[in-house]
Amino acid sequence: MEQRRKLDVLSGTSASLSERLVDCAREAHNDDEMLDVLEKRWRTLSSQATSKSSAEEENERKELQAEVALLEARIEERRREAEEKEEELSRCVDAVVTSRALVKSTEAQLKLEIDAMAKELEESKQRSNQLADEISSRRACLEMRREREMQKRELESVQRLIEEENIRKASIEEQLQSATSNLEQSVAERKELKATRRALAEEIRLLKEEIRYWEHRRSSQLWRSHNDMEGGELEEAIEEKFGSLVDGGIGEVRRSHGTSIEEIIFSPVEDRLRSNATDNHVATNNRTLDGEQKERAEAVVQQMQKLNWNQQSMKITKTATLSRTKRRSSRHHYHSIRRSAEEKLRAETILQGKCLKVKSTGGSVLFEIVAR
Numbered sequence: 463m464e465q466r467r468k469l470d471v472l473s474g475t476s477a478s479l480s481e482r483l484v485d486c487a488r489e490a491h492n493d494d495e496m497l498d499v500l501e502k503r504w505r506t507l508s509s510q511a512t513s514k515s516s517a518e519e520e521n522e523r524k525e526l527q528a529e530v531a532l533l534e535a536r537i538e539e540r541r542r543e544a545e546e547k548e549e550e551l552s553r554c555v556d557a558v559v560t561s562r563a564l565v566k567s568t569e570a571q572l573k574l575e576i577d578a579m580a581k582e583l584e585e586s587k588q589r590s591n592q593l594a595d596e597i598s599s600r601r602a603c604l605e606m607r608r609e610r611e612m613q614k615r616e617l618e619s620v621q622r623l624i625e626e627e628n629i630r631k632a633s634i635e636e637q638l639q640s641a642t643s644n645l646e647q648s649v650a651e652r653k654e655l656k657a658t659r660r661a662l663a664e665e666i667r668l669l670k671e672e673i674r675y676w677e678h679r680r681s682s683q684l685w686r687s688h689n690d691m692e693g694g695e696l697e698e699a700i701e702e703k704f705g706s707l708v709d710g711g712i713g714e715v716r717r718s719h720g721t722s723i724e725e726i727i728f729s730p731v732e733d734r735l736r737s738n739a740t741d742n743h744v745a746t747n748n749r750t751l752d753g754e755q756k757e758r759a760e761a762v763v764q765q766m767q768k769l770n771w772n773q774q775s776m777k778i779t780k781t782a783t784l785s786r787t788k789r790r791s792s793r794h795h796y797h798s799i800r801r802s803a804e805e806k807l808r809a810e811t812i813l814q815g816k817c818l819k820v821k822s823t824g825g826s827v828l829f830e831i832v833a834r
């Protein structure tokens with residue numbers, strides 16, 4: 463750039479010098495014309511000097527000599543200026559020539575530099591293309607790595623889900639086993655209840671037969687002879703009566719503290735029938751009993767009634783507990799089956815990338831698989 467600037471300056475100076483050289487040549491031409499004019503005038507004056515007087519001629523000759531001297535001085539001065547201008551012009555020409563040579567050399571250097579820069583630019587373009595290819599390949603590699611990492615994470619998540627599902631499956635199997643065991647237990651209890659129901663029905667039938675027998679005996683001599691009994695005879699009669707009932711397989715009488723009855727255990731039906739029979743007996747014989755006998759009879763009747771109530775309440779409580787346990791086990795079995803089915807469906811839908819909807823309508827449950 464500096465060389466180009468110098469070249470511009472030199473070209474400007476050479477143009478100005480060429481213009482000055484033209485001006486100097488024009489001035490020299492004018493001086494030559496003036497010199498020719500003066501020479502012509504000198505000739506005319508010299509030709510005219512012969513006709514004039516000597517004094518005038520001398521004066522005119524002096525004037526002409528002075529003018530000629532001035533003109534010669536001016537011509538010399540102009541010649542020196544022309545020579546100087548020619549020298550300056552030659553220097554300018556030399557400078558122009560050197561500047562042109564310099565310009566040519568600088569142009570050649572610039573061309574070489576431009577070619578080198580073009581080559582460098584081409585090489586840089588190739589390098590940039592190579593770098594772009596490398597960057598694209600590295601990006602592709604990074605994307606592949608990211609995809610692999612994502613796939614690894616997905617595989618790990620799927621493995622976790624599979625492990626969780628295996629754990630849930632094991633828990634569901636345990637629940638199913640417990641539910642099946644509860645169901646088997648409930649079935650066994652139901653069979654036992656059916657067997658006990660049959661045994662109770664058979665026992666009730668036998669009791670009815672024995673009740674008929676004892677009702678027949680109540681109307682016979684045993685109940686008629688109670689008016690003549692005193693003190694321990696009433697107790698012996700009650701013992702004989704209840705002992706015979708025990709011998710018949712209806713209940714059990716336990717004694718302690720002498721002759722008093724401490725505990726009597728009967729089944730609910732036996733207690734109800736026995737309490738009714740004893741109430742009727744006490745009511746019919748209440749007129750003939752005195753003091754202590756009456757108190758003993760009432761104590762026996764109260765003890766029997768109390769035991770009857772306890773046995774009935776125990777039986778009712780046991781039945782209610784069994785029915786509640788049965789209902790609870792069946793509900794637990796139903797809910798465990800429902801939970802296992804729901805968890806299985808939910809696991810399958812999660813593996814398929816879908817969602818599970820659960821709708822409860824009354825007693826039924828609807829499962830619907832929908833997209834996420």
